[in-house]
């Protein structure tokens with residue numbers, strides 16, 4: 407008898423919760439998302455940060471990328487970028503597309519090592535030692551700039567940009583590479599990602615060659631690009647071998663701002 411009574415009470419509770427007034431919607435999550443977005447918009451990013459002069463390993467806005475998502479240990483991105491990437495990774499996985507981060511944040515000093523190695527010939531560019539084959543500094547810089555940034559001008563400084571799967575254009579002509587790129591073109595925007603170095607044409611006449619592997623988390627990087635344009639002057643691009651070519655090459659206008667118009 408007692409058991410029956412308890413069952414009756416439980417049933418009555420169940421019915422009342424189904425037929426009662428609609429529950430008040432919990433808007434706390436929405437409010438938080440809005441606040442975070444607003445925070446990003448309103449935050450003043452320092453010139454030092456925009457130029458990559460910081461350490462991502464100790465900066466609390468950054469986090470280590472879990473190895474599941476990357477090709478090697480020890481890579482960092484801004485926390486918001488990782489959160490958005492994880493959602494994109496899961497969605498891609500469900501459709502048989504595997505995304506792997508192969509390069510992420512590189513600060514000024516890391517970019518300086520890459521740039522100077524290419525400049526002085528210790529790292530070959532297209533199989534060539536540029537220090538021996540291109541004597542003219544502007545021409546040598548232009549050759550490196552086909553795919554590599556000058557220190558202080560790279561989107562990889564910001565913790566919003568990443569290279570996915572392969573740095574070779576040939577990969578994106580394979581069955582797997584094509585499928586991956588097509589998926590990204592169709593779906594990446596849903597997760598906030600955009601391909602800044604799209605094909606070069608009248609819409610994007612300047613800057614780096616097309617990079618199908620390079621993707622950027624727009625909710626953050628569009629704000630950073632805007633502030634970069636306001637705060638960084640050509641004379642700030644200095645502190646590495648060959649930096650004197652930056653003004654002749656109009657590096658900020660043509661390279662930093664020379665991106666896919668959809669990624670602004």
Ligand SMILES: [Zn+2]
Nearest residue numbers: 562568569620
């Ligand atoms: Zn890249």
